[in-house]
Amino acid sequence: MSTIEQPAAVALAALHPPRRYLFGPGPTMVHPRVYEALSKPIVGHLDPYFIEVMHDVQELLKAPYGVSQGATLVISGTGSAGMEAAVANFIDAGAKFAVFANGYFSDRLTEMAKRNGAIVVRFEKSWGETYSDDEARDFIQREKPNVVGFVHAETSTGALQPGRAICEAAHEAGALVIGDCVTSLGGLPVEFDETGIDVAYSCTQKGVSCPPGLSPMAMSQRAMEFLRARKTAPRSWYLDLKLIHDYSTVSHRYHHTAPISMFYALREALMVMAEEGLENRWERHRRCSKAFAKGIEALGLRMHVPERHRIPTLNTVCVPAGVEEGKVRKRLLDGPGIEIAGGFGPLAGKVFRIGVMGPLATEDNVQFFLSEFKKALSAEGYSV
Amino acid sequence: MSTIEQPAAVALAALHPPRRYLFGPGPTMVHPRVYEALSKPIVGHLDPYFIEVMHDVQELLKAPYGVSQGATLVISGTGSAGMEAAVANFIDAGAKFAVFANGYFSDRLTEMAKRNGAIVVRFEKSWGETYSDDEARDFIQREKPNVVGFVHAETSTGALQPGRAICEAAHEAGALVIGDCVTSLGGLPVEFDETGIDVAYSCTQKGVSCPPGLSPMAMSQRAMEFLRARKTAPRSWYLDLKLIHDYSTVSHRYHHTAPISMFYALREALMVMAEEGLENRWERHRRCSKAFAKGIEALGLRMHVPERHRIPTLNTVCVPAGVEEGKVRKRLLDGPGIEIAGGFGPLAGKVFRIGVMGPLATEDNVQFFLSEFKKALSAEGYSV
Numbered sequence: 001m002s003t004i005e006q007p008a009a010v011a012l013a014a015l016h017p018p019r020r021y022l023f024g025p026g027p028t029m030v031h032p033r034v035y036e037a038l039s040k041p042i043v044g045h046l047d048p049y050f051i052e053v054m055h056d057v058q059e060l061l062k063a064p065y066g067v068s069q070g071a072t073l074v075i076s077g078t079g080s081a082g083m084e085a086a087v088a089n090f091i092d093a094g095a096k097f098a099v100f101a102n103g104y105f106s107d108r109l110t111e112m113a114k115r116n117g118a119i120v121v122r123f124e125k126s127w128g129e130t131y132s133d134d135e136a137r138d139f140i141q142r143e144k145p146n147v148v149g150f151v152h153a154e155t156s157t158g159a160l161q162p163g164r165a166i167c168e169a170a171h172e173a174g175a176l177v178i179g180d181c182v183t184s185l186g187g188l189p190v191e192f193d194e195t196g197i198d199v200a201y202s203c204t205q206k207g208v209s210c211p212p213g214l215s216p217m218a219m220s221q222r223a224m225e226f227l228r229a230r231k232t233a234p235r236s237w238y239l240d241l242k243l244i245h246d247y248s249t250v251s252h253r254y255h256h257t258a259p260i261s262m263f264y265a266l267r268e269a270l271m272v273m274a275e276e277g278l279e280n281r282w283e284r285h286r287r288c289s290k291a292f293a294k295g296i297e298a299l300g301l302r303m304h305v306p307e308r309h310r311i312p313t314l315n316t317v318c319v320p321a322g323v324e325e326g327k328v329r330k331r332l333l334d335g336p337g338i339e340i341a342g343g344f345g346p347l348a349g350k351v352f353r354i355g356v357m358g359p360l361a362t363e364d365n366v367q368f369f370l371s372e373f374k375k376a377l378s379a380e381g382y383s384v
Numbered sequence: 385m386s387t388i389e390q391p392a393a394v395a396l397a398a399l400h401p402p403r404r405y406l407f408g409p410g411p412t413m414v415h416p417r418v419y420e421a422l423s424k425p426i427v428g429h430l431d432p433y434f435i436e437v438m439h440d441v442q443e444l445l446k447a448p449y450g451v452s453q454g455a456t457l458v459i460s461g462t463g464s465a466g467m468e469a470a471v472a473n474f475i476d477a478g479a480k481f482a483v484f485a486n487g488y489f490s491d492r493l494t495e496m497a498k499r500n501g502a503i504v505v506r507f508e509k510s511w512g513e514t515y516s517d518d519e520a521r522d523f524i525q526r527e528k529p530n531v532v533g534f535v536h537a538e539t540s541t542g543a544l545q546p547g548r549a550i551c552e553a554a555h556e557a558g559a560l561v562i563g564d565c566v567t568s569l570g571g572l573p574v575e576f577d578e579t580g581i582d583v584a585y586s587c588t589q590k591g592v593s594c595p596p597g598l599s600p601m602a603m604s605q606r607a608m609e610f611l612r613a614r615k616t617a618p619r620s621w622y623l624d625l626k627l628i629h630d631y632s633t634v635s636h637r638y639h640h641t642a643p644i645s646m647f648y649a650l651r652e653a654l655m656v657m658a659e660e661g662l663e664n665r666w667e668r669h670r671r672c673s674k675a676f677a678k679g680i681e682a683l684g685l686r687m688h689v690p691e692r693h694r695i696p697t698l699n700t701v702c703v704p705a706g707v708e709e710g711k712v713r714k715r716l717l718d719g720p721g722i723e724i725a726g727g728f729g730p731l732a733g734k735v736f737r738i739g740v741m742g743p744l745a746t747e748d749n750v751q752f753f754l755s756e757f758k759k760a761l762s763a764e765g766y767s768v
Contacts, residue, residue: 039423213643259597
């Protein structure tokens with residue numbers, strides 16, 4: 001018998017999370033209906049009701065992804081698990097992987113692909129820059145890769161990379177395209193089919209405004225064909241998309257025990273989204289993005305990314321000279337309970353990353369944020 | 385702009401899961417306090433409050449695991465993600481992995497290790513059998529593996545495998561030991577330190593009685609040393625235990641966005657467990673296991689595993705001749721809403737798998753189950 005007892009455990013305080021305004025790059029605020037869904041009684045992972053829930057989620061994901069031909073499915077892990085699933089299933093050892101490298105998440109893609117044994121070639125740009133159609137085509141035509149990776153909405157920089165030219169050039173070269181849609185799904189159009197992406201992954205805690213824990217994915221017919229034609233199993237069993245697709249869509253044969261409550265929550269978040277209407281939702285985010293940038297400029301501050309390349313849901317604001325960004329963030333968190341994030345990598349100390357997504361994307365909330373932001377900046381020595 | 389609209393989506397019924405009695409091998413019933421925790425407002429994954437929650441969870445896991453020297457941490461995926469983390473971090477390509485193969489989950493371990501490039505040697509036994517100390521030692525001394533794997537409580541068979549002799553022999557041979565504790569943690573003593581396990585993984589939805597979605601792990605000092613000494617990164621980035629340990633315990637540097645709500649739920653489930661007291665909880669499960677087996681035998685049925693090798697929380701009952709197990713299960717689900725599972729692999733059609741865990745592990749619930757089980761069996765032609 002174990003001799004370890006746990007008096008300290010029982011003495012722990014009851015769970016009582018502080019109330020935060022989540023203006024960071026995610027997680028975002030969550031609709032009360034989604035919290036309610038989380039607390040519904042669970043059923044088994046092979047229960048006919050849960051199979052229906054998985055099916056509903058897959059259907060509900062099609063519109064925000066812009067998928068009609070391909071398949072949607074959900075990985076039982078966070079957005080990074082989706083990224084690893086994309087890498088593990090589509091970039092085999094020895095494959096040539098061409099990455100548009102302009103931020104942290106393209107670095108993560110690079111790292112995962114290298115660990116999987118791929119040969120990675122990178123088109124480097126400064127964090128926050130994007131690629132023109134010509135640049136994208138030249139790179140792909142020159143490198144002739146097996147797989148191309150780009151980040152649609154780069155959370156670390158606030159820059160949006162259109163994918164159409166990338167996908168066209170990749171398909172001409174016979175390559176598949178992996179698109180990181182972690183920060184775009186639900187907050188702005190992904191246009192999966194129209195863009196020509198083959199494999200996309202996202203998360204639940206940004207544009208979808210659900211708590212984190214799952215990774216919704218989309219696969220084109222071409223990607224499905226690649227999976228069917230695979231001669232060897234991918235290195236990851238947990239993230240084996242053929243097995244997961246079979247469990248969730250085809251045979252419903254046991255693969256793993258899906259996170260039931262998280263699926264309830266995701267279904268509800270997607271219902272909330274569908275009821276609002278995607279066009280309305282995207283327009284709301286665009287409107288707030290403009291109001292936000294206008295307010296930032298009125299404070300004498302500068303946005304890091306030029307207007308035409310901005311992600312409407314995630315803003316990077318340059319830290320003004322003489323201000324320590326960490327202190328501003330701490331002040332916002334300790335005072336009004338506002339969470340925002342700082343930059344990292346080459347942007348460490350140089351930008352604030354401020355999300356205006358989901359329930360917080362209203363004009364009132366933007367004004368509330370700007371007013372608190374101004375106070376915190378002033379208290380840290382910045383004068384408007 | 386995407387042309388795909390979602391009228392069907394909005395027309396979906398509201399989420400309204402049926403009420404189930406989860407007598408399967410997991411997920412189990414969930415305490416109301418855990419559901420309440422799930423619906424608490426989220427904070428960010430780098431918020432000081434969340435760091436505290438992660439810390440609390442790690443501390444609360446030590447007693448049920450029986451860890452005092454090593455580390456506990458939580459993987460953001462289900463039990464199978466924990467299994468894959470163990471394989472990816474401790475069984476490198478070319479390593480020799482010796483598996484005690486007496487059920488489905490040792491097959492899954494085998495599959496994962498092979499995908500990771502390991503040389504796997506297996507000690508095969510029929511599903512439901514266990515290994516004596518001498519058999520365990522002989523196998524390890526003969527094979528001289530780098531890593532040994534065994535399943536403490538085999539969900540597919542109902543058999544419990546003691547680990548002490550395995551661990552002693554493995555350590556003498558200089559091997560690390562991976563112990564699958566998916567069905568044991570929280571329902572029976574794991575005795576991680578005393579047994580000498582180096583790497584253990586579990587899930588949240590069995591003995592811990594929380595919804596599925598996370599994998600609590602434990603690592604010995606020896607395992608931590610192995611990680612520190614690694615010269616190459618493991619193939620999986622998402623499941624890289626050095627990075628996860630750093631995020632959750634040391635620097636709190638961003639690795640991935642942890643599933644906040646699930647951590648709230650796990651903390652609460654572990655609090656419920658700590659308040660009951662582990663000895664009380666284990667004794668309650670043992671008592672119910674005996675009452676269950678007695679009731680089963682009184683129905684003229686046979687348990688698949690001899691009494692001394694049974695998992696107290698998960699029972700395998702032989703399907704009586706002439707009865708179709710799938711029909712009995714359907715009848716239980718459609719009628720009183722009771723979920724149980726069937727066997728699979730070599731035990732397909734031959735056993736029922738019936739969990740008596742967590743909130744359902746009371747004498748009253750055992751009697752309720754037995755009475756409904758008897759009705760369903762009778763309706764399918766079995767006469768007591």
